[in-house]
Amino acid sequence: MSITLRADPRENLAQQAALARFGEYALRSDDLDLILQEACRLVAEALGTELAKVVALGPDGTTLTVRAGIGWAPGVVGELTTDISCGPEGLALRSGEAVVSPDLAQETRFEVPEFMRAHGCLASICVVIVGVDGAAPYGVLQVDSQRPQAFGEQDVAFLRTYANLLASAVGRMRANARLRRKADDNERLLRELQHRVKNNLQVIVAILDLQSRQLRAPESRAAMRSVARRVEALRLLHDKLHLSGEVDELDLGEYLAQLSAGLLSFHEGSTTRVQLALEVERGLLVSPDQAAPLGLAVNEFITNSLKHAFGGGIGRIGLVLARHPGQRALLRVSDDGQGLPVPRPKHGTGMRMIENFGRQLGSAVHWSSDGTGTRLEMTIRLRGT
Template sequence: MSISPSHPKGPELLPLSQRSEELAYRLRQQEALAGFALFALQATELDLLLQEACRVSANGLGSELSKVLEYRPEDDKFLLRAGVGWRPGLVGHALVGSDIASAAGYAFRTGEAVISSHLGAAAAEGEDRFRASQIMVEHGVRRAINVPIRGREWSYGVLEVDSPQENKFTQADITFLGGVANILGVAMERIRMERAVQESEEGFRTLANSIPQLAWMADPSGAVYWYNDRWFEYTGSTLDEMRGWGWRAVHHPDHVEGVVERIRHAFETGENWEDTFPLRGRDGEYRWFLSRALPVRDADGRILRWFGTGTDVTRQREAEERSQLMTQEVSHRVKNSLALVASLLGLQSRSTASAEARQALEDAYARVQTIAQIHDRLWRQYDAESVDLCGFLNDLCRKLQETAVEHRLEFHGHPVMISIDRAISLGLLLNEIVTNAFKYAYPEGGGGPVQVRLSAKGGQLRLKVTDLGVGLPADFDLSKNRRSLGSRLIVNTARQLQAQVEAGPNTPSGARFTVTMPIQPA
């Protein structure tokens, strides 16, 4: 490849008139390059950008012909994508070879600019490195200059200027045309990226419009710029009314400040957001919506936009409220019934003459009271399926302490969730063990300490009850102590829980009961 100067002598050796002419020519190229850069910065249509690049290139090099050749990998050829000076029907349709034997193919595959001179001339003076395409022959092209069009990670094709004149292109001409091609490549990459973002946005909007929830999108700062059709159908609002932070107008005045505070925190930290609040519909009525939003990020983790949805949960909330009311009513009646049973047992114990019968009735009274306390504790919580066992047993121990002020009952534990049914059974089991400690650990009166510890590890619960009293009899065997109702209750309850209960001496004195059971039943 050779690059020939426009004159046999260097520009500095030319006569003054020719040097002035050369300078003016290069200044016109620089002005054309600056003008094209401004056009490319604002261009949004690829076809217009390519056509303008051809026009600027031809004018800048004083030629009648120029073209953009787009490489088509499926054909391994160039498509004459844009151009000036070519006969009708060629631009957008003509295909030419892209192999390295052509100047355009060489420039595309090597990334180097190429000057070709004396194309179509006699063999003695003609261009012997590259062949001329049939299109160039038809238009009498005698010289050409090709520069590659590239982006950061892709190659588009070639920008080419052709001329039927015998003059030669120079290194300065390559610099000019290379500048046009570089600006073109950057602008094409920008248009590609903007188009990809636009297509992604349009796809996002189409998807968001197809879902039954209210949906919206906000910029990285949290200003909403788009809502789906469901939003406008429900609220009866317009985009101009809702744009930015206008959505606050359809929020309930009792909730809007809290919603703004929580969602603003999410926008500032980039955290996912979830909240439930009432929104006013076009009919003026408020309905409850579960709303969520998450940030959409680019490959570098920067937030591009926020996408949020709102799901109408009014019926669910109403159903939950009705269920709670029914639960409260049923629980109130059960509590009253248990209280009546306890009162009858208490009355009967006071009227019986038999000490043994009185003790049995008092034990039954205590157990009914325990069941009533457990029931009262559980129905108050929202989740009807599981309970924090630590808090539940701590409340139970506090109630038991109130019935035996001469003792000091301490509870220690860590939070662990367990089903309601298992919590109730374990509560009854703990009640029996603690009540027995109150009765038998300190027979001389005055009371003493009783400790309850709850721990969980590896899917297993461990409940340990210890005292510092007189300890268990030497021949004590919980499984064989069938005469005691309490012992039978402990054994049977443990069997229901798939639990093991071990009884033994405590250190330095007293008794120790350890209950081990799986958190989830087998």
């Protein structure tokens, strides 16, 4: 039986082109199965054969599974397993060297697997896909021909280069998988921490509320309840993060709307004499580090308005949140009460805290009052900008 010789110089160019195409594909794709399948297709095409496969070495170090392939009948790729003790792929893994067999009918170094005989394999060449960073070999890249074929040193070098590209892709996929697992673990731990913080803050709010009810002095009771509302603003923040399933961003409009409504409900009797007007745009995302001081600033403004702006009468508190030029959001909180006294106070606790929150956010705080109300404006940089 004659053996086909491979001596055409144009084959080298075809092989180099196949390597280039595969290198580009492997860098673009994040699906290892597709990468392995494309490798089989391109090496078979470059070497002019009908069959190619990637055989993966199992964790036990002895089982081989056909992980990808081209030209094989159904039931082979992804299903068929062999043993490392037989076949050219087993010899390659045991020796660590390339195995070239130009005529399998004359082969004495190994037993040809039955599935290769069934597919009419008469020649074969395979190289080891090495492990990355000291890992065990991934398996074997193998090209089989249905006619006797003399594979040369150029073919071995080509296939080795291909196998090294595959090894690099496998290593990258495994590293990415480890990073994803670690990221998932970290996210799970962070969510658990958020849940515990939320629960702990809820307990603190309940304790502060209980203590405030036991205090006889109105000033002390009011101070205790003021602290409770600040803690509640932080608890609600963690609650929103936990419910949304996010750990690094939340919808600012939803958070501030719920916080504002809760403040009016907390102050007994306020919901009957003070109306809340909300104009908040949804989908404006900020980080928890931004949301916390913003929530506390809104808490201080609304609390102070309920205490001082209306003198026990009816009134209206407005909250506006809208997209602003420059990838920012405008926050405006206002009331239609008595307005700031003249001269305007410089050292009130609430105003001082709001000014501090503005500095923390890198946002200027603008106050205005015309004697018939007070307005606070801030601009906030949105998430991702």
